[in-house]
Amino acid sequence: MKQPLRLGISAKLFMAIFSTCMLVIITMHWGVRLSFEHGFVDYIKKGNEQRLTLLSDALADQYEQHGSWDFLRHNDRLIFTILRSLEQNPGSNNQLPPHGWRTQFWIIDQQYKVLSGPRAPVPPEGSRRSITTSNGKVVGWVIASPAERLTRSTDINFDRQQRQTNWMIVGLTTLLAALVTWLLARGLLAPVKRLVDGTHQLAAGKFATRVEVGSSDEIGQLARDFNQLARSLEKNESNRRAFMADISHELRTPLAILRGELEAMQDGVRRLTPEAITSLQSEVVVLTKLVEDLHQLSLSDAGALAYRKQPLDLVNLLEVVAGSFGARYRSRDLTLSLALPAAASSFGDPDRLMQLFTNLLENSLRYTDAGGTVRVSMQQSGEQWQLHFADSAPGVEGEQQARLFERFFRAESSRNRASGGSGLGLAICKNIVEAHGGTISAAHSDLGGLQITLNLPYVPHQTSL
Structure with a gap:
């Protein structure tokens, strides 16, 4: 079965913009064309009406002088003489369009007989002006063919030239619109194409792929x-x-x-x-x-660890955990001291927080040399409780402190399990702290070793109930 043609986004964008341009161009073409035709016809009609009025008045004067139409019969030269005199009369207040009549005209008497004009039949829908004497008697009419029926070759050629010029403008504008649309679609979709290519590279496992950022949109x-x-x-x-x-x-x-x-x-x-x-x-x-x-x-x-958060006292949890480490610290000849406030209300999971404190005290026990000191202190800092777990030598180099919370990282190069453990304890601590909306960091301790700083949310007692 033949697959249907699928247009890419470039072709779709080109067609959308180009179709819009073509719609605008065609609409403007027909609008200009209609405006020109109506304006040109009105221009001709206005000139004809002025000439009809002047010619009918002049013929009325001639009729009164001669008393009949005998002077005009078969005398077309007289008509053109009258017309020429009207257009060349410098004293005339009428602003006549140049170049004379654009349509055919006839002069008929009161019996509707043609006195002067072409051999073609008199158009019934043409413009007409009555020839009226000074006493109000209608003795004939001047009739002109409709303005839409151009007779002068210059007018016909001008109208044809305007049509051809308009269509040439439409053709050139269409080519220009196609070119601009193609360049525009190509330019707009260039970053999208880069993203598509980058996505394919990324899907293929090439994670070093990067795309160029060329704009701020x-x-x-x-x-x-x-x-x-x-x-x-x-x-x-x-x-x-x-x-x-x-x-x-x-x-x-x-x-x-x-x-x-x-x-x-x-x-x-x-x-x-x-x-x-x-x-x-x-x-x-x-x-x-x-x-x-x-x-x-x-x-x-x-995020699958079960956190059953409730109002709690951090001091109480620390004292319980520190009490469970008392014998082990004494067996290693280490001193564990606490500097805690009377109470520290917070909101969290007591089991996970006890696991956090246990891992930190276990880390200090494992890394502190015999005869050293481990100090746990806490104070309120704004809307947080700040806890410090500081121990004595040995310390950790500054460039290694930022990596302490990475899984399997241990500061000692020997990777000795007797002191280093699995290297996962601090990584677990970081996840627990972040799950409670806090932060954890490492720095040098004033006791000569390492200091782990926790920031846990402070929750007033009355709002935690």
Whole structure:
């Protein structure tokens, strides 16, 4: 079956603009043509009527002088003499159009007999003026053919020339309109074509594709949005590849250890002792923690984490979490201090916020050297609660602080799981904070280590009930 012809947007835009131009051109042509024809006919009609009036008055005077029409019969030369005298009379107050009559005319007597004029029949629809003597007697008429019946070759040629000129103007204007429309459609659709080509490139997986932004209108804004989308896709693709590489790296090491331990036991190189089982169990714990962190991160990225928000006291949550870490901090010879207000009302999910505080204290416990200090403080800053989790040495380099919240990023180059964990805890913290309408950032601590700053919304107690 033959496919129907499909016009592209360029052809559609060209046809739309060109059709509009043609409609305007044709309308203007017929408007000018009708205006000219009516104006030209009115011009001729007015001249004829003036000549009819003057000629009828002059013939009335001649009739009174001669007493009959005998002087005029078969004497056309006299008529032209009278007409010439009327047009050349300098004392005349009548503004006659030049070049004489444009139509045929006849002079008839009171018995409707032709006294002077062409051999053609007298037109019944022609203009006429009565020849009236001074005593009011009508002795004849001067009749002219309709103004639409041009007889002078110059007038006919002029009318024909005007028609030809109008059609030439229409033809040239049509070509000019087609050219301008083609250039206009091409110019307007050039950025759209670039966007279409860029979209095809983007769909093919070439996320480095960018389009040129050549204007500040809606098309330009669309091009900027396209480039932003391409950058986001390129970044997401890069993150995806890095994410897969990091996952494989994180899973490979504990699995390799488990496999080595089990193969050593199978070969009899290592005996199945409680210490060997404990070593295997520790690697299983690492894998379990990594899988759980990945699950939590995927849920928070997808917005699938269940947030059951309610009025709460941030101070109470922090004290509960800090109390659960007391023994572990003392076992690492670390000091955990709290500088909190009496209460800090807010609105959020207590379970997720406790998970947030737990991850931050776990991060400080893991990275702070023995004998150091971890300080948690809070104060109100405008419409927000500002929380600081500061610890002592070691710190984090300035260029690495901005990457702390990236998944699988750890500041130490050794990627040691004994201190580094899975590298997902701070990424989960960022998602939880943003889900509560807050912000999180990292900076140097005045204790010599790292300071994590949270900003969570402040909700007055009376409005949270």
